[in-house]
Amino acid sequence: MASTMKKTPTFFLLSLLLLLPLLASCAKRQVYIVYFGEHSGEKTLDEIEETHHSYLFSVKETEEEARSSLLYSYKNSINGFAAVLTADEASKLSELEEVVSVFRSEPSKYSLQTTRSWEFVGLDEGEKWNHMKRDDLLLKARYGKQVIVGLLDNGVWPESRSFRDEGMGHIPKSWKGICQSGDSFNSSNCNRKLIGARYYLKGYEQYYGPLNTSLDYRSPRDKDGHGTHTSSTVGGRRVHNASALGGFARGTASGGAPLVHLAIYKVCWAIPGQGKEEGNTCFAEDMLAAIDDAIGDGVHVLSISIGTYEPTFYTEDGISIGALHAIKKNIVVACSAGNSGPAPSTLSNPAPWIITVGASSVDRAFVASLLLGNGMKIEGQTVTPYKLEEKMYPLVYAAQVVGPNVPKNDTAGQCLPGSLSPEKAKGKIVMCLRGNGSRVGKGEEVRRAGGIGFILGNSPANGAELTADAHVLPATAVASDSAIKILKYINSTKKPMAYISPARTVLDRKPAPFMASFTSRGPNTITPDILKPDITGPGLNILAAWSGASSPTKLADDKRVVEYNILSGTSMSCPHVGAAAALLKAIHPTWTSAAIRSALITSAGLNNNLGKPITDASGHPATPFQYGSGHLRPSKAADPGLVYDASYSEYLLFLCYHGVTKFDPSFKCPKSPPTPNNLNYPSLAISKLNGTVTVKRTVTNVGGGGKSVYFSSVKPPIGFSVKVSPPILFFHHVGQKKSFTITVKAETEAETTIGKDEYAFGWLTWSDGVHIVRSPMAVSLA
Template sequence: MYIVYMGAIPEGHFSNKLEEQHINMLREVVDGRFPRNALVRSYKRSFNGFAAYLTYQEQQKLASESILILWPQTTRSWDFMGFREDVPRNPTIESDIVIGVLDSGIWPESESFNDHGFGPVPKKWKGVCNGGQNFTCNKKLIGARFYASGSPDADSARDTIGHGTHTASTAAGNPIKDASFYGIAQGTARGGVPSARIAAYKVCFSEIGCRDSDILAAFDDAIADGVDIITISLGSRFAVEMKNDSISIGSLHAVEKGILTVHSAGNSGFIPGTVTSIAPWLLTVGASTTDRGIIDKVALGNGKTIVGKAINSFKMNGTEFPLVYGKDVTSNCSEKEAKLCFEGCLNRSLVTGKIILCDSEDGISEAIEAGALGIITKPGLAPDVSFIVPMPASALSTEGMELVQSYINSTNASKANISSSESIQNKDAPLVASFSSKGPNPIIPDILKPDITAPGVEILAAYSPVAPVTNFASDKRSVKYKILSGTSMACPHVAGAAAYVKSVHPDWSPSAIKSALMTTAWRMDPTKHKDAEFSYGAGHINPVNATNPGLVYETSKEDYTKMLCDIGYANEIVQKLFKDDKISCIEATKKDLNYPSMTIQVTEGAPLLVKFTRTVTNVGLANSTYTAEITKTSDCNITVEPNTLSFKEANEKQSFVVTVKGDLGMKSMISASLVWSDGVHFVRSPIVVY
């Protein structure tokens, strides 16, 4: 299948005419087939294009410079951000906000989406409830659509995976008291804007995943339906050129219509340059911890207790149980393989009814198959994340594992117990999660990504009761609320915060809302994050302060066109994207995009002299004066000209230039920030040179 993207809809064109145009184009290239049979989907509401089954030769016939051909891509957190239930709100305006959730669908019967106390659906809403059989919307969940075919769950917008229900309730779910995962993380589960409405667009399916053709179709509908904010917690496994990326293209058309798209950064952050959400009009979100941690404990027969990481809902009936090591309960594997509890290594007769120690979390399935009562193991790639398994379990540090091994070797009758999980205070929070994808931006090096971080570790939210709790076939549990981790969980936190800002400032542009969230974010400690801004962007989200930022960086259509020209897009393609024949690719640089952060990649060893030009808009009081202050972690020289900005009126604009001089020396990056302050507001922008 190919996606044929043709840019914005020409003025005066109607949906039925566009579909006829798409069929006529196919008629010219398909061989021996009816063109309508080749057509999979027609994009005709918010932008122009179609998806079709084509051979390579047919695709070559169709390709032209102005058409882009794409391969398809086969609870506590809000309080921690200072965003309590009692923050000032305007429920009437908030109830007019519609958040579009592009994900795996939604479970409409969840209490998080009931419509008790909701008024009529906003008059601006143009969407539909096309959720499939036995699917009902209400005054809270006001819209639903699904797109794919060929998957068992493709006949409904109902969520059978759980992911979409979780993200939707995080963004805008109702407050639900005493929600928990089997008593763990118990409290009030709520979204950022509980009075807002939700529209669910199901683009991810159990067998076929999330396809570009469906994602573009969802953007096409969501924009035309009248959503205010889009949250999309999915993406490719690696960064894709914007012209070949359905999320970049869809969100560009959304921002043209005044709709901000919030996007997850990705979960491959164990190495730099892995962020996959790279377009400057996207608000890209990394994941961080909250002040609540979840632990369990392993009590050994020698009286020692070791703290571990797991979301363990099981209570072991008794005080002590036999404890064995994988290497001691095998009959057909080497000691090295048996320590890891490789598949087929464990002797069921020696394991059943006992707690087993395995040196790898990959041994969990084998332990279950062998009848183990519980498992003690090492954490996976992300040691800061507690896992869920269908048996008592605990993941220990290297030191903890050595203590258990030593104890087993010291006795012929080793015993242990694994406690159920409990919540503790995490005093180091917020810290960026180990899995959260990092910069630098692999496609546009002079645009800092991620933009911001938000809670994404061990988040409790609504879940689909038919979705599997774990990936283990033996786990038959069903839950209404589940704890998940990922940038997918961080993304709807920011979407909810963006919706809150929009409810206070309904007339603000997407870039103004984005700027407000970034420039008021809590500063994070670079000494605790080796990747500094490449891991946390502008910092950790602070929703309440974002409603009163003082100054904002507005990014215009002209800014985006200049940037696209600068990175090598042909003039004709840029014109097609915006449906504007007057666009001309003139000289500009990515660093001069009016962005709330300032980043540039420089040549190693070359003299350092960089200038950033920016313009801010006063959204605070008239007759206010802001003074610039630079904070930095290196010996470079950073100046601001002018270093004082005086505004006589609200919405007045002022420009300034930031100059960075010096030498990177032995350092790989300069990490600094500019703060504009009038004594009340503190408008902070990261400065990164690498």
């Protein structure tokens, strides 16, 4: 025994020494993105790639190593490359004068942000929905004809009825894209609706190794469902009698712009060793390649339902970099705010050249009531097609029926995989709490343990927001207050009993919209003086097309197949705004992307269908850090009256302020660039105000009449005074610009009404009696 002990350390050290070179080589194999900003315009595509090779050769030992290390050379609009580098090589390249930024690719940095909704966004404040208004907008926009929307996501299921091309008309002559072949996908899968499809996985494979084709298709085909859902939300054709599994939400499924052309850029992939229900991953280098191609292909709008887990500076964020290059070509870019709410300062995609979209509800519910043994009836929601026989069943809390080896801690009641005891759970309705693990995974665990039904109880953070899932057994989801009542009932009796009623679709629910608890919140941590998000749109329980290779829950053991599925997330709200942008692009083809963003922001609605201010799911007042300027109203955005326009050079000045001085070789930063709150943005944020601040804004008259007079009105943030000068603007023709200043001053009592790091909110509105041009304000004290 003693002699064995002596040998072990020697053997271990020898093994470790043998492993050191291997460990060192592994450390080297990291992907970095080397970013140069704009092209000078003097080189051909081949010359650009050779230049990128020469940079690599300057830090590599051989030309062969330099060429083999290159993953992508970005050449269309973005100037940069992605390559396998050591930290030392990356550092050397970052010291070069012409390099804007060098940043490492992070494998878990980006992920996807997981019918009735289009009717609902036509709702006017204080009015019943008038079908003519939406139809008028669609007619004016010719249903999005000749507009091309690109989507960065995880592919598409081309056989879906939502992507038929009958009556689509010809493909725009400006289109330069391709239909890339691959696994179970070729050029015949594209048509006049799906006019292009590409896929990008060099970054993914550099990190994970070769794609496991049992997890995903090496092609633009969607094996998950998410990409099919978002693309059909933007531009799906009208499909009558569509519904989710079980007939829920039955009606006509349609994208917001049913005649737009769609271009699919697959950049997100399944994570090895993880269930699809847990999400996908998307690599910055793959997304940059896709955006660079999309710009060259000729898209007009980009809808990107992808976000980061934490805010990232603009020149180290692949989406931000790509979006700014897209803006130079006048492409509108809409992105998800993220699903990291309800905590503050969590939002993704905060760049001012991006439309950042939060998520809110629609006026539809899938009600499945819970009847308790004491006679109490509790409302829940679900879209499971499974039903219980109408009788009472034993009811238990998950923590009461866990296996013997499961610790009795906070997670015991969360139905995590393998936690429940089949002996204790069999034949019972099991109450599980939200927290760790996926919602549908909890239902799967109850089924595995032999449970007859499943109640999903919200945590206090989720409040009263109910996400409807197609669970694998009879189930319902209940609000956090209801969950507490159920737990009290379980603990009050020796034999708790319950019955879950079959779900039914209920329309015209009130109040709606309310803000989803998961939607990521401001303030903007990268630039606090830019208010984000910009707007909110339908993102809770949204019906859209689905992949034929994925089940409604995405669980590996769920073999059900559906044409349409219900999903929630800012991933769902983003394509609503992308579609609205496409309609505006069709009506106003000469407008800049900033003008379209301004029209959407300043026309958004603040009230729910009860005529009261938008709240969160629990009824507490919501703020612009949740909804931006309000809820999307596309018909109002088509005729906004005034727009806050901004040019590409103004965004370069914005970057100058942040110390990014080499983005465009043809642009020289001034010694004193304007402050971020002086960017001509359709909202205003002033962080850490000390005394008084005056900012400037310029509006452009786009109203049909030409001659008009606009009067300002202000609802100042509590504790502050706001003065607009001049308070009246006179316009004589369309296209005329007028500037004004906004002076914000802290009142003497501000310190007693506003806490440290707290914000107060207000509104600036311009109106000519016809148009209401509204901008949110957020102010905090120094």
